[in-house]
Amino acid sequence: MKNKKIALVGGGSWGTALFHVLQENNNDLVWWHRKESAIHYILKHKRNSKYLPSLELNISEKHLSTQVQDTIQQSDIVLFAVPSPYLPGLLKKCPRNILRDKIVVSAIKGIIPRKKILISEYFHEKFDVQPENFLFLTGPSHAEEVARKRITYITLASLNNNLLSDFDDIIRNSYIHCIHSHDVIGLEFASILKNIYAIAAGICYSLGYGDNFISVLVSNAISEMHSFLSIINTHNRNLMTSGYIGDLMVTAFSKFSRNRTFGEMIGRGYTVESSLLDMKMIPEGYYCVNSFHKMLPKYRVPMPVVQAVYKILYKGKNPESVITRLSGCFY
Amino acid sequence: MKNKKIALVGGGSWGTALFHVLQENNNDLVWWHRKESAIHYILKHKRNSKYLPSLELNISEKHLSTQVQDTIQQSDIVLFAVPSPYLPGLLKKCPRNILRDKIVVSAIKGIIPRKKILISEYFHEKFDVQPENFLFLTGPSHAEEVARKRITYITLASLNNNLLSDFDDIIRNSYIHCIHSHDVIGLEFASILKNIYAIAAGICYSLGYGDNFISVLVSNAISEMHSFLSIINTHNRNLMTSGYIGDLMVTAFSKFSRNRTFGEMIGRGYTVESSLLDMKMIPEGYYCVNSFHKMLPKYRVPMPVVQAVYKILYKGKNPESVITRLSGCFY
Secondary structure: OOOOEEEEEOOOHHHHHHHHHHHHOOOEEEEEOOOHHHHHHHHHHOOOOOOOOOOOOOOOHHHEEOOHHHHHHOOOEEEEOOOHHHHHHHOOOOOHHHHOOOEEEEOOOOEEOOOOEEHHHHHHHHHOOOHHHEEEEEOOOOHHHHHOOOOEEEEEEOOOHHHHHHHHHHHOOOOEEEEEEOOHHHHHHHHHHHHHHHHHHHHHHHOOOOHHHHHHHHHHHHHHHHHHHHHHOOOOOOOOOHHHHHHHHHHHHOOOOHHHHHHHHHHOOOOHHHHHHHHOOOOHHHHHHHHHHHHHHHHOOOOHHHHHHHHHHHOOOOHHHHHHHHHOOOO | OOOOEEEEEOOOHHHHHHHHHHHHOOOEEEEEOOOHHHHHHHHHHOOOOOOOOOOOOOOOHHHEEOOHHHHHHOOOEEEEOOOHHHHHHHOOOOOHHHHOOOEEEEOOOOEEOOOOEEHHHHHHHHHOOOHHHEEEEEOOOOHHHHHOOOOEEEEEEOOOHHHHHHHHHHHOOOOEEEEEEOOHHHHHHHHHHHHHHHHHHHHHHHOOOOHHHHHHHHHHHHHHHHHHHHHHOOOOOOOOOHHHHHHHHHHHHOOOOHHHHHHHHHHOOOOHHHHHHHHOOOOHHHHHHHHHHHHHHHHOOOOHHHHHHHHHHHOOOOHHHHHHHHHOOOO
16 A cells, blocks of 8 residues: 555644654655645744644645645545544535545544544545545554654554555554554544543542542543443453553553643643633543533443543533542442 | 451551551551661651651550560451561461461562462461451552552452451541452452563663553553463452552552662663662562562463563563563564
8 A cells, every 4th residue: 555645634743743654654645734824834944833843844845735625635545633523624615425435544532523423433424434444543642752753552443454454554664563453433432531531530630639549540440431332332352452441541641641631730720711721732532521421321331430521621510529429439 | 346456567668658547547556667776766756767757657665566476466457568578587486376366467469489379378378367367458559648648449358258348447547448359369469460560661661662652561461460360260350440450550650659660770771789779678579570480380371571571680681672572562
């Protein structure tokens, strides 16, 4: 699959790190950005202004575009790395067949808010993307570390074994290693839940709870994730692998985690609004907990950690009393 | 079981934190220390000189002893919190029946080195302590946080339900909560392995690996622990609870973890000897990996993370090349 043309849609931290990796691997690449001004900055300074600004990019005009439809149409593989709530607006004007016969790779860990569906489901429903042409890219992969070429094991999930090995060829290098999985939906859900759980960990940290407590919170969250994933389908998954538990640990415990940082601000008493303003980037978990909470009745599985985060962020409940109550059912 | 006399054997950090908790809970308590000088210091300064020295202790002469045999004989419950290699020497002169009809509580996360047996097995073999009189105290519980009264969920493991609820009454308070389990041996092994895995995490950190990599190391370690525990017995355990995975996470990721700190020194290029000298306290994982490695042939289960730590600490192998090789089999 080498020599295929790749469209990379998304100019945030993860998009920037992925551009750097894919370009270092000598792929033919066009990088879509929302704003002309971002492109001007990148061309002038050879770096992205707001995201990973210390990462030097070997980039020229031919690599950049603000025309999403053109960019997609001219590519064989489309890699999406935008926040989930922006995806429908971004593709609003695209015809239903725009992704026909293309490979769609999602690096989005989120839910389409209004529709309350996963990214894989959205591409299938809206653009008729078939499972054999879809791949989900996940795993513990802070963009900051990928940019610094720290060894990272990402997880590639697809029902198509050829696609797994082809995309592995494209992205693998001396510091990016790939683990393969067929559990697309399970990993999509795990990637959503871990952001919510990281917010919970951040809240507890700022409320003054220590590592002893937070590790019990996270082990309860893992059990909760396990219960949920067991009922969505019967995939024979091992939760104790890096795409599930590894990604959760890195998000809940690492200083690079935006979701944890957001939780820490909430725990310190900032309002949701001022935390989001202050962070300049909105952590996926903030949207996800709302969308996921709306999906919950369908599944009928108790998820007290998700409920706790939802109540704090969307119902204005006092973090201290919500966490005290939550911890009453820890095991 | 309130009003029973408790002997606490062990003057390190965990022993000090446990003394503080048990005394706050108004237990009748005698605290054994190896050295008279330690007792003099404690009586004079109302704090332990080397361990948790900022913790003020409400203590008088009647609470302290250097006579292990006397201390045990006069008690109903004996709580051990000494490093595992010191235990046999400490009890060398005690008669076989000294623990008859007493409750034995082990807070020791280790192996008896020469015998290569668990602490529960040692008490059974050497002092005929019956399973119904034995309780293992474990879980994510950094002594530093317990001393600061940070909420901590410990795990109590025993085959005796009455003992579980009786000891729960003794130790539970506003910041110590208890989770009960019957998986004594599984939790003993988990508590040994997590120290070894924390050393591995520390080594990787100092070698320059980031959070992305370390979370994959730890998820592989969890899978390895799972494989091992599945073969030791058929206990229907949930590894995704705080006594197993929670304790591993707190040890592998927390700044308070001595085992992780030791690993970090090894990763920075210190020799084992100078790291141990510098730390002043020997982390349990250092002994355990040697003893556990010797037990491994009996179980015939591949444990690459344990093997890697063993090779670095006991075979003088280069950490960088051992970790590179180990990561080749990550999944």
